[in-house]
Every structure is written in structure tokens, then in C-alpha cells.
Amino acid sequence: MVKEKISSALKGINGTVIIPGDKSVSHRSVLFASIAEGTSVIRGFLKGQDCLSTISCMKQMGVEIEETNDTITVHGKGFAGLKEPERVLDVGNSGTTIRLLSGLLSGTAFYSVLEGDDSIAKRPMSRVTVPLRQMGAKIEGRENGNLTPLSIRGSKLTGIEYDSPVASAQVKSAVLLAGLNAKGTTRVKEPSVSRDHTERMLSAFGVDVYQDQINGIAEVTGGSVLKARNVQIPGDISSAAFFLAAAAITPHSALELKNVGVNPTRTGILDVLEQMGADITVFNERTETGEPVADIRVCCSELKGTEVGGALIPRLIDEIPAIAVIATQAEGTTIIKDAAELKVKETNRIDTMVNQLKKLGADIEATDDGMIIHGKTPLIGGEVSSYHDHRVGMSLALCGLIAKEEVVVHDAQAVDVSYPGFFEELNRLK
Numbered sequence: 001m002v003k004e005k006i007s008s009a010l011k012g013i014n015g016t017v018i019i020p021g022d023k024s025v026s027h028r029s030v031l032f033a034s035i036a037e038g039t040s041v042i043r044g045f046l047k048g049q050d051c052l053s054t055i056s057c058m059k060q061m062g063v064e065i066e067e068t069n070d071t072i073t074v075h076g077k078g079f080a081g082l083k084e085p086e087r088v089l090d091v092g093n094s095g096t097t098i099r100l101l102s103g104l105l106s107g108t109a110f111y112s113v114l115e116g117d118d119s120i121a122k123r124p125m126s127r128v129t130v131p132l133r134q135m136g137a138k139i140e141g142r143e144n145g146n147l148t149p150l151s152i153r154g155s156k157l158t159g160i161e162y163d164s165p166v167a168s169a170q171v172k173s174a175v176l177l178a179g180l181n182a183k184g185t186t187r188v189k190e191p192s193v194s195r196d197h198t199e200r201m202l203s204a205f206g207v208d209v210y211q212d213q214i215n216g217i218a219e220v221t222g223g224s225v226l227k228a229r230n231v232q233i234p235g236d237i238s239s240a241a242f243f244l245a246a247a248a249i250t251p252h253s254a255l256e257l258k259n260v261g262v263n264p265t266r267t268g269i270l271d272v273l274e275q276m277g278a279d280i281t282v283f284n285e286r287t288e289t290g291e292p293v294a295d296i297r298v299c300c301s302e303l304k305g306t307e308v309g310g311a312l313i314p315r316l317i318d319e320i321p322a323i324a325v326i327a328t329q330a331e332g333t334t335i336i337k338d339a340a341e342l343k344v345k346e347t348n349r350i351d352t353m354v355n356q357l358k359k360l361g362a363d364i365e366a367t368d369d370g371m372i373i374h375g376k377t378p379l380i381g382g383e384v385s386s387y388h389d390h391r392v393g394m395s396l397a398l399c400g401l402i403a404k405e406e407v408v409v410h411d412a413q414a415v416d417v418s419y420p421g422f423f424e425e426l427n428r429l430k
């Protein structure tokens with residue numbers, strides 16, 4: 001296991017960061033190009049382990065995918081062109097891969113089995129298997145379909161109207177992908193709007209998608225055909241978040257982040273930083289393959305505590321570990337609530353972040369659905385672990401920039417899941 005040592009950035013962190021490709025959009029680009037008719041060239045694809053797992057699963061189903069340094073070329077032969085995989089499909093650490101593939105595989109004409117690593121083996125799958133079974137899917141797994149391995153015997157599906165108890169883009173996307181091959185229409189309603197990359201990219205591939213975000217509704221009709229197209233992936237705001245946080249809390253810092261996806265269903269982190277008094281400018285806004293993109297300038301400033309909850313949570317769910325670190329450096333109390341979903345990520349992110357930040361001297365406590373952080377607290381440094389959770393590892397690394405002593409992050413290779421080269425980038429800016 002790799003450990004990384006991060007020492008304080010006395011002169012701040014300064015310079016320009018080109019943000020790597022969006023993980024959610026990268027997964028979808030390969031999945032959709034694989035079931036489209038024709039050849040799609042994808043640029044800006046994130047070569048993190050999660051997205052590479054998606055590529056390898058699609059290759060196992062007979063899809064021809066070529067990889068160069070800059071491009072991923074997918075030769076799609078339509079949904080009917082997918083072939084039965086001869087072995088178990090390994091999703092690695094990726095919840096997005098297993099949940100989206102469950103939806104896609106439910107309507108095939110073949111049998112498949114999905115499994116992943118130790119973390120995936122603990123994450124709940126009934127959130128997708130329950131609605132998929134309602135559509136007629138034949139899915140089995142441990143705990144009556146809640147835990148991996150999942151085995152799927154492809155079958156004829158029928159559209160449903162699904163009232164999802166959670167605001168989850170993975171649930172919404174799994175049901176919509178099954179809906180592409182179901183009889184009639186499939187509608188998903190969610191309690192508040194989750195990231196809408198599936199809806200945007202399906203439209204870009206020529207599918208008619210009905211969306212009513214005020215009421216949290218997305219709908220597709222069965223039998224829609226996807227047409228191949230070239231895709232430009234925006235940078236991942238969830239990866240940018242670590243540099244937004246680093247510059248916001250480290251004195252003498254000024255960063256320019258290039259190529260950040262600013263889809264409104266993802267920009268909760270910008271709203272929270274603004275609420276806290278951060279010095280942020282979003283500029284050079286443009287659109288790429290249906291996704292808004294911009295550059296962002298961020299400088300260190302005095303921060304104040306805030307409250308984060310409600311409909312904001314799905315718009316920043318993966319950024320909460322970084323927000324917890326920022327809150328340790330904000331004057332006053334920060335309350336994060338309505339975020340129980342954090343308990344079913346790669347780790348229980350409420351517990352891991354609270355335990356690890358306490359070791360570094362933070363004044364933080366866990367609640368049932370979030371955490372409460374009192375600032376501003378000087379951090380002391382010490383040894384912590386990512387617990388094999390990429391976002392935890394990168395968040396803890398930020399503490400090293402401002403702590404009195406060095407911060408050592410154990411199990412640091414976990415960051416390769418979403419941000420290969422993260423530590424090199426952080427050190428380069430010092």
C-alpha cells in the first residue's frame with residue numbers, strides 16, 4: 001500500500017490546473033457509444049480505474065474499443081450487438097458501473113454476472129434491483145438481490161413509473177437505461193434532482209428524453225435507437241473541488257482551474273463556497289456535447305461556517321469530504337445534514353471523515369445524517385488513512401497543506417479511482 005506525505009504549503013498553492021475528465025460523463029460516454037449504431041470518438045475521457053472498469057466490461061460483451069493517449073474510439077453495433085460475456089463482469093470499485101450496467105443488462109437476450117471489490121460487496125443494490133424487477137428483470141443476488149454478485153438473466157421488460165425514495169443519478173440512470181429496451185414509456189420521479197448527465201447524453205445520442213426538473217421527472221420511450229457521435233468530456237467538478245478547497249483554505253493561494261464542468265445539477269460546491277465567503281470567479285462559460293463548461297479562479301480568503309442540506313445535497317454529494325475539510329478552517333459552525341447517502345459510498349464517509357479529521361485535530365462530530373464542524377481549528381498533522389476511498393484520501397491530503405506537522409495519508413493509491421496523478425499535481429503547485 002502506498003503512503004503519501006504532504007507538508008505545509010508556506011507560500012500557498014499557485015498556478016493553473018487542467019481538470020481531468022468527468023467520471024460520471026466518461027462512464028456514460030462509453031456505455032452509450034457501445035449501444036449506439038456506428039463509431040464514436042470520445043475525447044477528454046477520464047482514465048481513472050472506475051471508468052477503465054466500464055471499458056473492460058463493454059469489451060467483454062464484444063464491443064470493439066480502441067484506446068490512444070487522447071481518444072477512446074468505440075465501434076457500437078447497437079444494443080442487439082452486445083454479446084453474452086463468457087466471464088463475470090468485474091466493476092472494480094465502481095458503483096456507477098454496476099448500477100448502470102444492471103439497468104442495461106436487464107433487457108438483453110443473455111445471461112451475465114456482475115461483481116466488484118470488497119467495497120462494492122457491501123454497497124446496497126436493492127435500490128436498482130427493486131425497480132428493475134418491477135419492470136420484469138430477472139436479477140438475483142445475496143440478501144434477495146441487495147448485495148453482489150448480481151446475476152441477470154436478460155428478459156422482456158415493461159416500462160414503469162418509478163417514484164424513487166432516494167435522489168440518486170445511478171438509480172435514475174439504471175431505470176432509464178432499462179427503459180430504452182422496455183415496452184412503452186419509463187418514468188422516474190426523484191425527491192430532488194440528481195445529476196442529469198444521462199438525460200443530456202442520451203439526447204445527444206438522438207434519444208427523445210422528457211425532463212421536468214421542477215418536479216424531478218425524467219422519461220424515455222422503449223425502442224429508441226442511439227446514433228453514434230463524437231463526445232467531448234468536460235473536466236470533473238468533483239475533482240476540481242479538491243483544488244477549490246486547497247486554494248480557499250491555504251494562505252497566499254491563487255489557482256486557475258481550466259475546463260470545469262458546471263452543469264447546474266453538480267455545482268452545489270460553488271454555492272457553498274460562495275455562502276462561506278470564498279473568493280471565486282467563474283468565467284469563459286461554454287457548452288460541450290450538451291454540458292456547460294467554464295474556467296474558475298479561486299483565491300484564499302476568510303471563510304465562515306454555513307449550513308448544507310436539503311436539495312443542495314445531491315448537487316454536491318461527492319464533495320462533502322472536501323467541504324468538511326474547508327469547514328475546519330471557517331469561523332463558526334458548519335452543519336451538514338440530509339446526507340445519509342454518505343453512509344453507502346466507497347466507505348461510510350460520515351464515519352471515516354469524522355474519525356480521520358479528529359486525528360488531525362479537527363473539532364468535528366458525526367450526526368445521523370451528516371456532521372457538525374466547529375472552526376476555525378489549527379490542524380496538527382499526523383497519520384491518517386483513505387480506507388481505500390479516493391475522495392477521503394484526497395480530502396485528507398489537503399489538511400497537510402495547512403497543518404503544523406506533515407500529514408501522512410496511508411492507502412493513498414485509492415485516488416487512482418477518479419484522479420490518477422492527484423498527488424503529483426498538488427505538489428507541483430506548491
Ligand SMILES: O=C(O)C1=C[C@@H](OP(=O)(O)O)[C@@H](O)[C@H](O)C1
Nearest residue numbers: 024096167168169170171317318
Ligand atoms: O451517476 C453517477 O455517475 C454518480 C452518482 C452519484 O451516486 P448516487 O447515484 O448513488 O447518488 C455519485 O455519488 C457518484 O459518484 C456518481
Ligand SMILES: C=C(OP(=O)(O)O)C(=O)O
Nearest residue numbers: 093094095096318345391
Ligand atoms: C460514490 C462515488 O462513485 P461510485 O458510486 O461510482 O463508486 C464517488 O466517486 O464518490
